Amino acid sequence: MVESAPAIVAEETRPRRVLPQPTADSRPFWEACARRELTIQRCNSCERHWFPPSNRCQHCWSDDFWWRPVSGHAEVYSFTVFHRAYAPELADQLPYVVGVVELAEGPRLITNIVGCDPGSVRVRMPVEVVFDDVAEGVTLHAFRPREKAGAP
C-alpha cells in the first residue's frame, strides 16, 4: 500500500490547465489521481509496466493487466522551463517546468516539476509525486524534489 501523498497548493509554480478528457483507457489512471494514488498498468502475463495507458501490454500484447499503485518515487529524466506563454492564461504562470520523470518502476511520464525554483531543476534529480486538485473532479499529478537518503 503506497502512502498517499499530500495535496499541494503551489499555484505560484503551476500552470493553469487545459483539462484532460479521460478515455476508456485512461479513466482508471485519473480516478486514482483523485484518490491521490499514482497507478500504472502492469501486465499479468509478462509483469512489465507501460505508460501512457493503453488497452494492451506494450511488450507482449496481452490484454490481461491491472492498475498497480506505485511508489511515486522517480528521477528527472529531462525537463524544460517554459518562458513563452502559449496562451494569455499562462502568462502569469511563467516560468514553469515541464518534466519527463522516470518512475522507480520504469515507465516515464510527462508532468510538471514543482515546489522548487525552476532554475534548480536538474536531470537525475530525485523527485516524488504530489497531487493537485485543479478543478472540480480533476486531480493532476506533479513531482517535487525528494530527499533521497532516508526517504520513507
Added chain:
Amino acid sequence: MYGRSAAIVGAAHSKLGEVPGSTSIGLMADAAVAAVADAGLQRSDIDGIIVRGPDDEYCFQQQLGERLGLNAAFTTSLDNGGASQALAVVLASLAIEAGLATTVLCGYARNSWSRTRQRGSRKARMNQATHVRTREWRDSFGYFGEPATHALGAQRHMALCGTTKEHLGHVAVSVREHATRNPHAQMRSPLTMDEYLQGRLVTTPFSVYDCSLRTDGAGAVVVTDVSRARDLPRPPVIVRGFGSHNNLRGWTVDDHMIETAAQASGERAYRNADVSPADIDTAQLYDCFTYMVLAQIEDYGFCAKGDGGEFIASGALALDGAIPTNTSGGQLSEGHVEGMLQVVEGVRQLRHEHPVERQVPDARLALVSGHGGNTVCHTTLILERD
C-alpha cells in the same frame, strides 16, 4: 535490392518567406511547374505525384493533380511529418523501378507564415479541440508547441554530454552564415554569438534562434529513371541509396532523444549506398531546431556521440568545414518547408550550379535527412552526382 536506377532531374522552390495572400496549394503548383520546367520536361511527362501539404488538408496530391490538370498512374501523400519529403524521393525511386510510374513529382507546401497571421488569438488556439491524446498527456501540463519536445532532448544532452548553449549557438550561427549568401532566404542578416545568446527564451534551453522559421513556401523535385535523365538538360543527380528508421515507441522512451532514429536510418542508408560518413561531401539535415542538427551530426557518424558541440564549434558546418551543412540556410534561416528545401539544395550542390561562394567544391555525394512524425520518424537519402 534497389538498383540505383532513379535520378532527380528537376528541382525548384516557390517564393519563400512572407508571401501575403498565398495558399499552400498555390505555392505547391508554383514549385511543381518550376521543377518540371527545370527538368526540361512538360505536363504530359508526369505520371506520378507524391506531395504533402498541411496536416489539416486531406489528399493533397488530388488537389495538385486537379490544379495541374493531371491524371497520374501513381500518387499518394505521406504521413511521416518532416520525414515525408525525403521518403517521397525513396518511394518515387521504388515506384519507377517497379514500373508503377516513369516520372514522379515530389514536393511539399505550406503557407505557414500566412497561417500564423490568420489564426485567432492564442487563447482561442489553446481552447481548440486538440487531439484528445495530446490534450491529456501534454496540454494538461502546459506542454504546448513544437519547441518543447526537442528542448527536452537538448536539455538531457547537455546534462549527459556537457553540451552548452554556445554549442547550440554555433549551429544557429553557422546555418545563418550560409543563408546570408542565399538571395531567397527568409533570414539573411548575419547572426553573431552575442545576439544568439541574448535571444528571447522560448522553453529552455531554446531561444527564438534555436527554432526554425514559419515560412510561406513550397519545394518540388522530379524523379525519373537514370537513362532518361541522361537525355535531359541538367546533370542528373542519382538516388544512390536510402534508409529509414522510426522510433514509434516514442521520443521519451529509451535513449531516443539522445541517439535518435537518424542513427539507424543513417546506418541503413550508408550500407544501402555502399558509402561511409567520410565519403559525404555535404549534409542537408532536417533542422527543426538547432539540437536536431547536433544530434544528427553525431548520429550520422560525422563525429562521436557526445562530441557534436565541440565539433560544430570548430567550424565543421561551414562551406570549407569538415561537413558543409545546410548550405542554403536550412529551416533555421532559409525557410521551413518541412525538409523539401534540403532535398532541393542537395540536388543543386551536386549539380555544381551555385556561384563559387555558395558551392561546396567538387561535391559528389550528399546526405539529405528528414525527421518528424511525432518526432520519431526518420529518412536518410544518399544522392550522387552522375
